[in-house]
Amino acid sequence: MEKPRPLWDNPLQFVFACISYAVGLGNVWRFPYLCQMYGGGSALLSCYLAKPSGEGKKKKVLMAVGQRMRRGSIGAWKMISPYLCGVGVASVVVSFFLSMYYNVINAWAFWYLFHSFQDPLPWASCPLNSNRTGYEAECARTSPTQYFWYRRTLNIAPSMEASGALQWEQALCLTLAWLVVYLCILRGTESTGKVVYVTASLPYCVLIIYLIRGLTLHGAVNGLIYMFTPKLEQLANPKAWISAATQIFFSLGLGFGSLIAFASYNEQSNNCERHAIVVSLINSTTSIFASIVTFSIYGFKATFNYESCMNKVILLLTNAFDLEEGSLTADNLGAVRAHLQAAHPQQYAELLPQLRNCSLEAELDTAVQGTGLAFIVYSEAIKNMEVPQLYSVLYFFMLLMLGIGSMLGNTAAILTPLTDSRFIATHLSKEVVSGLVCFVNCVIGLIFTMEAGNYWFDIFNDYAATLSLLLIVLVETIAVCYVYGIRRFEKDLHTMIGHKPSWYWKVMWAFASPLLIISLFIFYITDYILTGTLQYQAWDATQGQLVTKDYPGYALAVIGMLVAASTMCIPLGALLTLLWRWLRRE
Amino acid sequence: VLLLAFSVVVFAHAELCKPDAQNAFKVRLSIKTALGDNAYAWDANEEYLFKAMVAFAMRRYSSKSTTQISNVLLCNVTDRVSFWFVVTDSAKNVTTVPGSEVEAAIRMNRNRINSAFLLNDKTLQFLKISSTISPPVEPSTPAWLIVFGVVLCLTVAGIIFLIVSGIQRRKKKNKESSDTENLEEKCEVTVTIENGIPCETLDLKAGHINGVYTADDERFASL
Numbered sequence: 124m125e126k127p128r129p130l131w132d133n134p135l136q137f138v139f140a141c142i143s144y145a146v147g148l149g150n151v152w153r154f155p156y157l158c159q160m161y162g163g164g165s166a167l168l169s170c171y172l173a174k175p176s177g178e179g180k181k182k183k184v185l186m187a188v189g190q191r192m193r194r195g196s197i198g199a200w201k202m203i204s205p206y207l208c209g210v211g212v213a214s215v216v217v218s219f220f221l222s223m224y225y226n227v228i229n230a231w232a233f234w235y236l237f238h239s240f241q242d243p244l245p246w247a248s249c250p251l252n253s254n255r256t257g258y259e260a261e262c263a264r265t266s267p268t269q270y271f272w273y274r275r276t277l278n279i280a281p282s283m284e285a286s287g288a289l290q291w292e293q294a295l296c297l298t299l300a301w302l303v304v305y306l307c308i309l310r311g312t313e314s315t316g317k318v319v320y321v322t323a324s325l326p327y328c329v330l331i332i333y334l335i336r337g338l339t340l341h342g343a344v345n346g347l348i349y350m351f352t353p354k355l356e357q358l359a360n361p362k363a364w365i366s367a368a369t370q371i372f373f374s375l376g377l378g379f380g381s382l383i384a385f386a387s388y389n390e391q392s393n394n395c396e397r398h399a400i401v402v403s404l405i406n407s408t409t410s411i412f413a414s415i416v417t418f419s420i421y422g423f424k425a426t427f428n429y430e431s432c433m434n435k436v437i438l439l440l441t442n443a444f445d446l447e448e449g450s451l452t453a454d455n456l457g458a459v460r461a462h463l464q465a466a467h468p469q470q471y472a473e474l475l476p477q478l479r480n481c482s483l484e485a486e487l488d489t490a491v492q493g494t495g496l497a498f499i500v501y502s503e504a505i506k507n508m509e510v511p512q513l514y515s516v517l518y519f520f521m522l523l524m525l526g527i528g529s530m531l532g533n534t535a536a537i538l539t540p541l542t543d544s545r546f547i548a549t550h551l552s553k554e555v556v557s558g559l560v561c562f563v564n565c566v567i568g569l570i571f572t573m574e575a576g577n578y579w580f581d582i583f584n585d586y587a588a589t590l591s592l593l594l595i596v597l598v599e600t601i602a603v604c605y606v607y608g609i610r611r612f613e614k615d616l617h618t619m620i621g622h623k624p625s626w627y628w629k630v631m632w633a634f635a636s637p638l639l640i641i642s643l644f645i646f647y648i649t650d651y652i653l654t655g656t657l658q659y660q661a662w663d664a665t666q667g668q669l670v671t672k673d674y675p676g677y678a679l680a681v682i683g684m685l686v687a688a689s690t691m692c693i694p695l696g697a698l699l700t701l702l703w704r705w706l707r708r709e
Numbered sequence: 710v711l712l713l714a715f716s717v718v719v720f721a722h723a724e725l726c727k728p729d730a731q732n733a734f735k736v737r738l739s740i741k742t743a744l745g746d747n748a749y750a751w752d753a754n755e756e757y758l759f760k761a762m763v764a765f766a767m768r769r770y771s772s773k774s775t776t777q778i779s780n781v782l783l784c785n786v787t788d789r790v791s792f793w794f795v796v797t798d799s800a801k802n803v804t805t806v807p808g809s810e811v812e813a814a815i816r817m818n819r820n821r822i823n824s825a826f827l828l829n830d831k832t833l834q835f836l837k838i839s840s841t842i843s844p845p846v847e848p849s850t851p852a853w854l855i856v857f858g859v860v861l862c863l864t865v866a867g868i869i870f871l872i873v874s875g876i877q878r879r880k881k882k883n884k885e886s887s888d889t890e891n892l893e894e895k896c897e898v899t900v901t902i903e904n905g906i907p908c909e910t911l912d913l914k915a916g917h918i919n920g921v922y923t924a925d926d927e928r929f930a931s932l
Contacts, residue, residue: 233860237853256839295857302864309871445787448741554872 129312131388134398136316140385141186141402143323144532146409147525148228149370152497154410155417157366158350159488183399183624184603184612184632186386190395191615197540199383200599203607205704209696210602211540213595216689217588218381218536223564224583225533226304227571229526230296231498232519234276237296239515246271247506264667268503276498279662280574283675287574294572301565304530308538308557312388315531322528327409329521330416336514337419346422349487350414365646368639369589381532384539394620424504425486432481443474497522534560578659578678586682590647591689597640598693604633657682725805726782726795732808734815735836737791743832751790755826756783759794762822763815767796767806770814775799812838 131137192199197211238245249262249270257263262270273279280287307318337343386395430453437451444463451459464471505515534557541547541556551559571580603612609629617623651657657679660669674682726733736759740748749755760781767776780799786792796806815822815838823829830840 233857234853237856237860240856241852299857299861299864302861302868306864306867306871309868310875314871441789442737442791445789445791447788448739448790450788554875 139319139323143319143528145406147529150410151413155414185382186395186399190386190389198543206697206700209693210598213689213692218533220587222533226300229300232522233296236519244506261664268499272498273662277577282661283575283578290572301561305561308534322524325524326521329517333416337416340423342426343419343422346418350418381536384535420504428486429483587685593644600636726784732805733793733795735793737834739832743828766814766818
């Protein structure tokens with residue numbers, strides 16, 4: 124007789140698990156970036172228009188599949204059609220790649236968190252050079268926060284070829300991150316169910332604190348105004364819509380198999396329809412909420428930098444022309460400059476190259492996304508607040524919670540099919556399997572702690588999940604709608620939740636989703652073909668900024684392998700099943 | 710004669726102390742930035758104090774008590790407040806003390822000079838004399854390692870606790886299930902004997918067949 128499948132203690136745990144998985148770092152750092160690039164209003168608009176047609180229904184499908192089949196992704200797809208076992212395997216492979224590199228972010232969050240217990244914060248000022256007459260050269264060329272990130276945290280190599288040595292501090296943090304993840308998944312749903320209460324709710328508490336603090340900061344209003352003014356010309360830009368669609372798509376974590384895995388631990392009678400809608404709504408609201416917080420912080424940082432720039436210009440002019448202290452202010456700067464130019468033209472001309480034109484718009488326009496936003500921009504804003512240690516601890520703890528929440532989903536996607544397989548379940552216990560998975564991922568993840576590790580991280584971040592995921596979700600949607608049959612699915616939903624889905628859902632599943640995904644897919648392929656070779660951003664220590672370089676040959680090979688490894692599983696799976704059947708028939 | 714001597718002195722003064730003169734240093738004060746509302750006005754008394762501090766610094770440095778306040782010459786005082794100063798040598802006439810000596814003397818006593826004016830290195834600037842910046846305080850063990858150690862110990866303790874309790878629970882369950890198994894076997898045996906129905910005929914398949922799993926043995930076998 125089969126062992127009873129472990130269940131969530133109550134449906135709330137399932138919802139929290141999905142929220143914890145779906146609301147991740149992407150909501151905090153990718154959505155605000157989109158808002159900035161394409162103008163806040165237009166991003167919001169496009170998101171709201173694309174969302175109802177996009178995620179809710181896909182989520183519902185995946186949840187329903189998992190709940191009905193009560194299996195992880197491999198088993199679930201096998202039940203729909205034996206030729207589709209490749210889809211399940213592809214999901215697991217993608218999740219495996221994802222968990223390999225995603226935990227490095229948690230390691231960085233740990234690093235910053237531990238360094239927040241110092242006064243003053245280590246990224247508040249530059250360290251001194253060897254003879255203590257000034258600041259260290261590299262730090263003087265950029266800002267202390269960038270120096271701390273590129274030199275102290277990553278110790279980044281100037282290019283990908285110079286791979287450098289393993290950073291033991293980062294390796295330690297990565298090991299700790301994996302130990303924490305192992306602690307959470309050790310007991311399966313029993314432990315995961317309790318952990319997600321914390322990882323889902325704590326980020327909201329911190330976001331609320333930051334909202335209150337952010338809105339009361341000097342200059343926050345500038346950021347908010349900037350966020351809500353739409354860049355109308357960007358609405359016509361197709362890239363804006365596509366980025367919005369991609370963001371929605373990936374932020375929900377469809378196609379990773381995590382949703383199927385989580386849903387498989389549900390009771391059959393669970394109302395997955397309502398849960399799907401709830402989770403999608405919460406995801407979108409969180410993105411907007413996080414953007415409001417981020418933009419008030421942006422506004423504060425931009426205003427602070429703008430005022431420092433103005434003060435520098437004022438100081439320069441005051442010193443050069445020996446004007447009385449305090450006579451030159453931001454208001455009369457323009458007039459005084461004109462006067463000085465007329466009165467002392469030669470001296471003014473000499474000074475002109477050093478007088479930067481300070482612009483608040485320019486400061487607000489510096490769009491950063493991803494790790495740059497989370498670790499550089501935010502830490503820069505935090506160091507200028509009062510009691511920076513408190514806010515720093517809160518912020519990085521929130522990042523950690525978000526990251527661990529997503530990691531739980533990723534590892535669930537890998538472990539559920541493994542523990543479902545009878546072969547593994549009889550030989551190894553759950554704890555050992557989880558331990559093995561964590562150990563293997565940790566060892567491979569050590570690559571990302573080398574000096575050139577961040578470049579490899581970018582490769583994984585950009586290519587491990589994007590194309591393959593689109594393909595997987597496309598195949599999944601087509602499989603459920605056409606191979607399994609939409610009528611059978613309807614009936615299953617009817618048995619589970621008590622009523623049939625409306626025609627709106629059916630149309631969306633059958634036509635709109637596949638169309639949307641295919642168009643995204645085509646766009647990405649054409650974009651890659653048009654831009655030609657792939658490039659990456661390398662940190663140049665001598666200039667103190669990022670420069671663009673071409674990927675070396677072996678890096679391109681790795682990218683190809685990443686994409687191929689997951690996408691090839693689908694046809695390979697079908698082929699193998701065909702072969703197996705043909706052999707059995709003979 | 711007096712007038713002549715006076716004019717000579719003034720002339721010498723003008724010659725020795727002027728912007729970019731040899732061995733002359735420019736000083737810049739930012740009193741309002743440092744003190745805000747408590748800022749004092751820069752007047753002749755403050756200049757006198759400055760001359761006194763420089764003379765003091767020269768005396769301490771060279772430890773020959775020959776530098777007088779009158780040896781320090783100030784000129785070109787602006788509204789900024791900035792001015793040039795030069796230190797003359799009382800032994801030789803109409804010459805200035807070499808800039809390196811003055812620089813070393815000021816460097817040695819920078820703190821005292823700053824405190825006399827309630828300013829610091831940034832607000833009382835001697836251009837051309839670079840100041841050493843004090844490094845931030847570094848504790849012997851980096852703070853982050855301590856926090857890291859704490860979190861690591863807690864996590865490892867949690868993992869060990871969960872693993873051990875899991876093993877214990879499984880042992881208990883195994884013992885219990887082996888007990889109940891013995892009981893069940895006895896029951897089954899009695900049932901078989903009493904009812905005369907062998908257990909093998911109890912068909913599991915007589916249960917409710919789930920319509921989803923349409924007859925395709927493939928699916929079950931390959932799991």
